[in-house]
Amino acid sequence: MKTETPTLAPDWDRIRADFPLLAREVHGKPLVYFDSANTGQKPAVVIEAVDAFYRRHNANVSRAVHALGAEATEAYEGTRARLAQHLNVAREDLVLTSGTTFALNLVAYSWALPRLQPGDVVLLTRMEHHANIVPWQLICERTGATIRVADLAPDGSLDLDALYALMAPDVKLLGIAHVSNVLGTVNPVAEICREARKRGIVTVVDGSQALPHMAVDIASIGCDFYAFTGHKMCGPTGTGALWARREHLLAMPPFLGGGEMIKEVRYEGTVFAEPPHRFEAGTPNIAGHVGLGTAVGYLDGIGMDAIAAREGDLLAHLTEEMDRVEGLRILGRAPRKAAVVSFLVEGAHAHDLATLLDLEGVAVRSGHHCAHPLMAFLGVPATCRASLAFYNTHAEIEAFIAALRKVRRLLG
Template structure:
């Protein structure tokens, strides 16, 4: 993503920005500079309108009624699944709707890994994983007798591929890896990693939460076994997302949750379950949210993910250049292949104090451990600030952020 790709003049990024109503507001009497898109992305008008329209005109439950509204709701819900499947280059019947990546990874942990793992087996995770790709595996390991192994990173925040190769020993049954680090912005070579794992017979789970907002993702080309994603980071509503899994895994996996929709027939003597993906979608889903996610996919597709990536690369280069001019500022994560995420610290300032003072200047950044305690431990810090960009940000906002950062640094002495 660092390679400079010219943005077509046909895209008016100021006009694109105008699609996002929240970006027009003020905070503490100052124009909002929203640099927290890695936490959650803002929503364009078409997504907001789609969710509103669903509740106003089509609200009914899916797959439970033969009346017109029920059919409309079901059609819209399944159409959203189809849109997302095409966006990812997968089959729609391999795509399970979830509330997001956390649920998706837990689904793999309890429905695939729990029945499969035995004492002596091992799970490999990278140092840069989000807690959502650590804690479920710890819970399953405790119940199965499996162990956790860690693939380390280099000082600049790149995954040490030689260490990963060495970690994939005979007892390893599963590898969990982030496509893009939520703290470092590092883009991992997941296609190469999955090919390496496949040669060893290791099942791969890719956390795609931070990849989908920034780049085109072709799951078929990656060659993983499972791919988890979150909708709210890619312009979709909160409480949306999906798990893609190879068909043979889905067919063999027992249900994770029981209830409506995931059954064919229930008798007290036993239950016959539905086919995937519906087998894993118990209960009433976030119908309006997933419909909105389908519209978010349409929106990103109309922009073109190559154009999104190019725009963000340009913004990231500007932001990084300006931040490096600030005395006492340390950027954490300088791998050569990065998404538009910059974690940083300022000498003598706690990350929370820094973020609080920036907020008073109208600048929204995240501070804390970013659900990545093991990564903080690697760098020897309790927390960082994180500025994360999206295609709807501007060069003027970067200048405003730098001015605010310099002002805050003076205040902190």
């Protein structure tokens, strides 16, 4: 991982002050934002970077030769370079996208659709987000391939022996979450990708919930594709990227056609640009990606190892306190977890619980979390989810627990 490593211990109070929204009140109560798995909050430097782009540098990229066009292109491509350094990959192997969903659809339609055929299998896990399920369903419907699903152990971790047993010769692709957005489970993706590679299986890793929480070195993971989104890692919405092995990018046809992704267009045919630009048709979210580059720099300034340690400390405190709440059940206790806790309270529907917590100033998510199959596996219609970030505090955990106890008394 070729990122700057801070030498001083972070001042978490000062870092929290970097996030303007966290100072507001909700329903007359101090905001406790425990929904970072849904979207992360943005530090002032990111907000200012987006504002500065529109105020001083606004122009389209890779088109104009004037000063503003050159500045916009430099800033946009600077994000690609910064992400490449952050992830220990080559910048020319990073396709900038609107997020993980677009990235996974790009793999599905540009890599899988031309290759899968009847009798082939796409292997998924029970913990996948809909974005790593639905594209494969659509492709299987068109190609005659089928989906096979690997189940979980009772603690919410992957049953690795069962997963490897499902890696039969008919499996052509494995789609797997690096970190579960519901259970917080951190999957051993390097080991899993190594086993898949031995069997000739192409691996697609959904990294949406990993990049906000930990250092990710894609080169050491050994996957074929890695997708992630920017808005969960302190960047603007509508940003993200797909990393792919160079041989795949060179062999894949464009997903969308239009401007920017071409070398030459004639009515007789088109010569496409080299990857990654081949997959970046049209005007991108330039300002958003400028903000994402700033967000990555901000995270590197803190240090991802420091962030992981901070969130591990917060998660341990949160779990300990939640275990003391009568009638509360945590779903998912894998040995290695990110700071994501799904839970239920006896006698309370998840939506009612989240609504009443909101009145106490506490923001948690309720619902199926874009993971219907996992909810069915767990035998519940919905859960509440408290998801933390490094900008949260131990005092907020105490406030959350107090609100939980109050709401539980109200519900009865």
